[in-house]
Every structure is written in structure tokens, then in C-alpha cells.
Amino acid sequence: MFKLSKPSKSMRVAVSTLAISTLALVGCSSSDESSSSSSASSSSDAASQWPESITLSLVPSTEGEDLAEALAPLTDYLSENLGIEVNGVVASDYAATVEALGADQAQVIITDAGSLYNAIEQYDAQLILRDVRFGATSYSAVAYTNNPDKYCDDAPVAASYAASDVDMLYCNGIETEGQAATGEGPAALDALEKIESGDKVALQAATSPAGYQYPIVAMQDLGMDTDSAFVQVPVEGNNNAVLSVLNGDAEVSFGFWDARSTVLSEAPNAAEDVVAFAYTEMIPNGGVAASKSLPSDLVEKLTELMDDYADSSEEAKDVMFDMVGLSDWTADTAQDEITRYGEILKKFSN
Structure with a gap:
């Protein structure tokens, strides 16, 4: 996969020095050029805040085959479109996805409704998507x-x-x-x-x-x-x-x-x-939650990509159903249903 590399510190210093020297020589630039330079600088700063990689944790429904291979189409899709490495790890059970997020061993989890509730309550995770099965959440x-x-x-x-x-x-x-x-x-x-x-x-x-x-x-x-x-x-x-x-x-x-x-x-x-x-x-249904440590623009792009994944190819539809038994994800999270589920879970927690 082609990855964009970030400029080294020395290169950034050199570029900054050159820019300052040029300004000293030519005086002030046009307001449009100044605005463009400022926007580019802001974009560079925002991009530099993205981590080089993130980890996605889930409990797949796939059995009897190479789970890493089963995860690869999704993680490759996200890596290619985000421009950062996305790793997939298999959790032993749904509770383990929450533990992984809490320990920052995973920054994105695909899990059941109860674990979504716990991730939100315990670690201030952001609910970004809900699972869709046969058109229903x-x-x-x-x-x-x-x-x-x-x-x-x-x-x-x-x-x-x-x-x-x-x-x-x-x-x-x-x-x-x-x-x-x-x-x-x-x-x-x-x-x-x-x-x-x-x-x-x-x-x-x-x-x-x-x-x-x-x-x-x-x-x-x-x-x-x-x-x-x-x-x-x-x-x-x-x-x-x-x-x-x-x-x-x-x-x-x-x-x-x-x-x-x-x-x-x-x-x-x-x-x-x-x-x-x-x-x-x-x-x-369950869904997808993201760690509060992730930049908001990264979460926004990740949400968009995962929301579109099932429609990105015929292979994606097959992978999604075979991997986690879903037909789609939706950004219509209906978090009140997750909250109600948490209330019911508490009744049976002892």
C-alpha cells in the first residue's frame, strides 16, 4: 500500500528558514498567497496530529479460517483511504474489546450493545456507527x-x-x-x-x-x-x-x-x-465506538469510510457478512437505545 510519509523535522526547519528569507527579499506577498500559505500550514498541522497507525478490535463471527486474512479487506480499505496504517486484532470476547480500548491497545472497537454502553460510560468513547442487519439497527x-x-x-x-x-x-x-x-x-x-x-x-x-x-x-x-x-x-x-x-x-x-x-x-x-x-x-444491535484520544477529523473520516464500506464493492458486502454477520453500518446511532440497554444490563449485573 502506498503511504504518504511525513516531512522530517530538519526538512521542516529548512523550509521555514527558506520561507523567511524569501519574505525578507521580496517584501510582502499578496493576501491570497498569504491566506493560501496559512491554510496549507493549518492543514499540515492538523495532519501531523493524526497517529501513524490505529488498531481496530472486534469479535468476528468467522470460524475455522485465518482471522487475520478475514480482517485484511476491511483494514486495507481503511488504511488506503485514511493514509495511515490500520491494524485489526481479534478479541476473545466482547468485554475484551472494551478492555483493549481502555488500555489504548485499540482505538476503534466493533462490539455488542452492552460493550458499547460500557465503553461510553467507563472510557468516554464516542459511538460512531450502529450495526445493520437486514435493514434494522x-x-x-x-x-x-x-x-x-x-x-x-x-x-x-x-x-x-x-x-x-x-x-x-x-x-x-x-x-x-x-x-x-x-x-x-x-x-x-x-x-x-x-x-x-x-x-x-x-x-x-x-x-x-x-x-x-x-x-x-x-x-x-x-x-x-x-x-x-x-x-x-x-x-x-x-x-x-x-x-x-x-x-x-x-x-x-x-x-x-x-x-x-x-x-x-x-x-x-x-x-x-x-x-x-x-x-x-x-x-x-451493536456498533462501532472510537477512543476519545483520536482527533475529531480522523474520527469523522473513519466514520464516513466505515459507513460506506458495505457499498464499496461486492467483496466488501461478503466480507462484512462473513466477518461480523452484518449487512451494513449506519451513522444513525440512536444512542438512547444503547443507554436503555445499559439500564437493563444493570438489573442483571449481580
């Missing part, structure tokens, strides 16, 4: 059931889930029949009050936003005692949350929108036999 947790007669106030209707191009069933007006499903919450949360003390409800780990945290908060907001209002059935993963209802191990389960798509290859009947009947408030 957030998603709801979905309440699923195998007993629509109990939890649905109307007959379930079919709506298409665009990500898998499959019609699935929804009730309580959360989707419109024959239309593309939107997954917009909150919707029909009152239906959760129909859960009775002996009912089995499948819940994922307490660290899962869609499989535990947002559903628990929704039920508590309805005045339900989530410790005694039902029988908890522990499951691991969104696919197993759906299968628990499909197989009759639980009457209700929770997962991300729309987790039924994760089991359709093995259980295509999940599209009809598992009905979505309520949506929680929206859960934010």
Missing part, C-alpha cells in the same frame, strides 16, 4: 407458543419473514396478514399475563437479551413475579428456545426475531406450529 425479543388458543386474541395469520423468505404465523395483531413481517415492538405484551403459575416457560441464560433479560423486564413491568409466576425451563440458544415449544417441553419461550428461522431446515413445521404472540421493546 435493533430487534425485538419474541414470545413463542404452541398454544395459540390461550395466548392469541385472534386467529394466527401468515406473514413473510424476509431474511428466510418463509411465511410464519403471528397473532395479536403484531404482524399483518400477507405482508412482510417487521418485528417492531413493543407489541401485545399484555398477553404475557396469561402465563399461569404451573406453565412451563423456556428461558435462556441470564446474559441473553432476547432469551431472558428483555422478556423478564417486560413481565416484571406487568407486575408479574418472575420467580414464581411460572416454571422455568432452562435452554441454551435461540434455536433450542424454539424447539422447546415445538417439542412440547415448554408452553412459552423467548428468542430473537425471528428465531424460528434457525430451525426451519431441521423442523420446517416450526413456521406453523410455533406462533409468535408478543414483541418486547426493541433491543439494539
Whole structure:
């Protein structure tokens, strides 16, 4: 990659001396020349404040291949367009991206919503981009059931889930029949009050936003005692949350929108036999945060480049999806959603 080298100190001194001598010989220059010289000097000063390199830390979804190679198209793109070296490092988990930023081992992090919140709160990081998956920067947790007669106030209707191009069933007006499903919450949360003390409800780990945290908060907001209002059935993963209802191990389960798509290859009947009947408030996708140590003009250019990356080439789209499971980034950060997520995280921090 071609890199612009900065002038040495001795060269700058020599140039300055020559400029002073020339002014002494020729007197004053025109105002336009003076203005141009001043602007060039200011630009040079601003550029000299940029670091020679920055490091980007992320947790890729890529497995079983050379991760450095997987990162290279993105870091090469940024290096070429910023004119400084951009290095990519793989973090062991999302929390490690925050630790790297706090220790100045990374100046840019691609991470989940909770880690974005922590980076902002702990290290005054700047939220610059949000992740986009299939056109959305957030998603709801979905309440699923195998007993629509109990939890649905109307007959379930079919709506298409665009990500898998499959019609699935929804009730309580959360989707419109024959239309593309939107997954917009909150919707029909009152239906959760129909859960009775002996009912089995499948819940994922307490660290899962869609499989535990947002559903628990929704039920508590309805005045339900989530410790005694039902029988908890522990499951691991969104696919197993759906299968628990499909197989009759639980009457209700929770997962991300729309987790039924994760089991359709093995259980295509999940599209009809598992009905979505309520949506929680929206859960934010992750995004990109930058260290407060970076110059503002560098952050502005970095934001622009990453925002445009998915549209820069067909390869970029593939790299982005394969590397972090995204279709795009957006500068519309909706930081209030990240703040709300942080509030919910605090409820489950102990």
C-alpha cells in the first residue's frame, strides 16, 4: 500500500528558514498567497496530529479460517483511504474489546450493545456507527407458543419473514396478514399475563437479551413475579428456545426475531406450529465506538469510510457478512437505545 510519509523535522526547519528569507527579499506577498500559505500550514498541522497507525478490535463471527486474512479487506480499505496504517486484532470476547480500548491497545472497537454502553460510560468513547442487519439497527425479543388458543386474541395469520423468505404465523395483531413481517415492538405484551403459575416457560441464560433479560423486564413491568409466576425451563440458544415449544417441553419461550428461522431446515413445521404472540421493546444491535484520544477529523473520516464500506464493492458486502454477520453500518446511532440497554444490563449485573 502506498503511504504518504511525513516531512522530517530538519526538512521542516529548512523550509521555514527558506520561507523567511524569501519574505525578507521580496517584501510582502499578496493576501491570497498569504491566506493560501496559512491554510496549507493549518492543514499540515492538523495532519501531523493524526497517529501513524490505529488498531481496530472486534469479535468476528468467522470460524475455522485465518482471522487475520478475514480482517485484511476491511483494514486495507481503511488504511488506503485514511493514509495511515490500520491494524485489526481479534478479541476473545466482547468485554475484551472494551478492555483493549481502555488500555489504548485499540482505538476503534466493533462490539455488542452492552460493550458499547460500557465503553461510553467507563472510557468516554464516542459511538460512531450502529450495526445493520437486514435493514434494522435493533430487534425485538419474541414470545413463542404452541398454544395459540390461550395466548392469541385472534386467529394466527401468515406473514413473510424476509431474511428466510418463509411465511410464519403471528397473532395479536403484531404482524399483518400477507405482508412482510417487521418485528417492531413493543407489541401485545399484555398477553404475557396469561402465563399461569404451573406453565412451563423456556428461558435462556441470564446474559441473553432476547432469551431472558428483555422478556423478564417486560413481565416484571406487568407486575408479574418472575420467580414464581411460572416454571422455568432452562435452554441454551435461540434455536433450542424454539424447539422447546415445538417439542412440547415448554408452553412459552423467548428468542430473537425471528428465531424460528434457525430451525426451519431441521423442523420446517416450526413456521406453523410455533406462533409468535408478543414483541418486547426493541433491543439494539451493536456498533462501532472510537477512543476519545483520536482527533475529531480522523474520527469523522473513519466514520464516513466505515459507513460506506458495505457499498464499496461486492467483496466488501461478503466480507462484512462473513466477518461480523452484518449487512451494513449506519451513522444513525440512536444512542438512547444503547443507554436503555445499559439500564437493563444493570438489573442483571449481580
